[in-house]
Amino acid sequence: MTTIKEFCPGLWLTDLVLAEFDVRGKVIVGEERVVVWDTLSHPRDMEPILPLIEGKQLIIVYTHADWDHVWGTDGLPYGHASIIGHTMCRERFSGDVPRYLAGRQKAQPGQWDEVVLVPPNVSFRGELDLDLGGVTLALHYLPGHTLDCLVGFLPEWGILLAGDTVETPLPVVNDASPVDRWLVALEQWAHNIRVQTVIPAHGPIGGRELIRHNIDYLQRLAAGEPIDLSETLTEFYIETHQANLRHVQNKA
Numbered sequence: 292m293t294t295i296k297e298f299c300p301g302l303w304l305t306d307l308v309l310a311e312f313d314v315r316g317k318v319i320v321g322e323e324r325v326v327v328w329d330t331l332s333h334p335r336d337m338e339p340i341l342p343l344i345e346g347k348q349l350i351i352v353y354t355h356a357d358w359d360h361v362w363g364t365d366g367l368p369y370g371h372a373s374i375i376g377h378t379m380c381r382e383r384f385s386g387d388v389p390r391y392l393a394g395r396q397k398a399q400p401g402q403w404d405e406v407v408l409v410p411p412n413v414s415f416r417g418e419l420d421l422d423l424g425g426v427t428l429a430l431h432y433l434p435g436h437t438l439d440c441l442v443g444f445l446p447e448w449g450i451l452l453a454g455d456t457v458e459t460p461l462p463v464v465n466d467a468s469p470v471d472r473w474l475v476a477l478e479q480w481a482h483n484i485r486v487q488t489v490i491p492a493h494g495p496i497g498g499r500e501l502i503r504h505n506i507d508y509l510q511r512l513a514a515g516e517p518i519d520l521s522e523t524l525t526e527f528y529i530e531t532h533q534a535n536l537r538h539v540q541n542k543a
Contacts, residue, residue, distance in 0.1 A: 293336045295343075299448065301426060304490070305340055307331050307359075311527045314359045315492050317452060319445070321423025324348040327367060328443065328452060329492065332359045334366030334405050341367075350375065350421060352430065353411060354454030354492065355440045356383035358391055365407035375419070376411035377432055379439035384410035435473030436463050442480070449487035451480060457505050459494030460521060460528055464535040470513050470542075477506050512539050 295318075296304045305316040309332060317328035318340050325347040330337055344367070351369060353361050353376035364374070389408060396403045421428040429444045436455040443452040455463065456477070464470065480486060481502040489501045511518045512535055520532060 293331065293339045295339050298490070298496075299450075302445070302448070302450070303340070303343060305331065305336075307336055309359060312493055312525075315490070316360075317490065318343050319423060319426065319428060320347070321426050323424030324350055324421070326350045326352055326421065326423060326428055328352050329354055329360040329454075330363035330367065332362050333403070334363050334407070336363040337366030344368075349373075350423075352376070352428075352441075352443065353380050354442070354452075355437045356380045356388050357437065357455070358388075358395070360454075360492070361388070362392070362403075362406045362408070364409040365405070369409060373413050374409060374411045375413045375415070375421075375430070377439045377441050378414045378416050380441075381411045381414045383439060384408060431476075433473070433476045434469050435476070436468060437465060438467055438469070444486070446485060449485055451486045451489045453489050453491040453501075455492050457489060457491045457494075457501050459491065459497075459501060459504065460524060461508050461532060461535070462505050463531055464509075464512070464538045466538055466541065468538065470509055470539065474506060474509055474513075477502050477509075481506060512536070515539075 294306050298304050301320045303318040305318060307314050314331060316331050319326040319328060320343060325344045330351060349372040351364060351372050351374045392406060392408060417432055419430040426445060426447050431442050433440050433442045433456050440454055440456050442454055442456055481499050486499055489498060490496050
């Protein structure tokens, strides 16, 4: 069940506990428009946020096309909504996204039958600013965890919505992850003094130190240096770190 918490006036956090990890979406309420930032894993995940979007123009933003971020869209009244993602995000809806859903539906009969895949109907390549009325959401392409990742900056509030580009205790690297480009972009955000708060999709909320922690991990990973990991890591993150090592070694 999705839990909702008001983080600050106009910004709500939508948190969901899944079997292996937690995931966090957001709802940004402007004077004229409301953004649902990721629709989580299932249409039922969106039910608690419906009162927040009443009476305003709806915009849906996908940080990337992974299942725990985009499978809940059919739980929203999206018929006249702008659904925004990077160009590569839209392309994934014709490839790995439906294949993965079909696999989950086969492996877990009945659990995912209500999921309807809704691709972006608006896409961009570099940057895109959204005027919500009283607050701006600036979208920036930031390939890293996946090639279609993006982040959002709310300049009036000093808040960076980091998606899966920043994660604690450690980020998830994939075979196609462009680690060098990822690091360059993270460095830019780490040095941006306008960023006061960083809200990732997974893990604790903090300041720019969260970005620096991810930079340090990725740098050490890429250099093959020892990484001191907490003994309290969950099984998911222990396995993730081992997979990250393999992905980076395969690129060497």
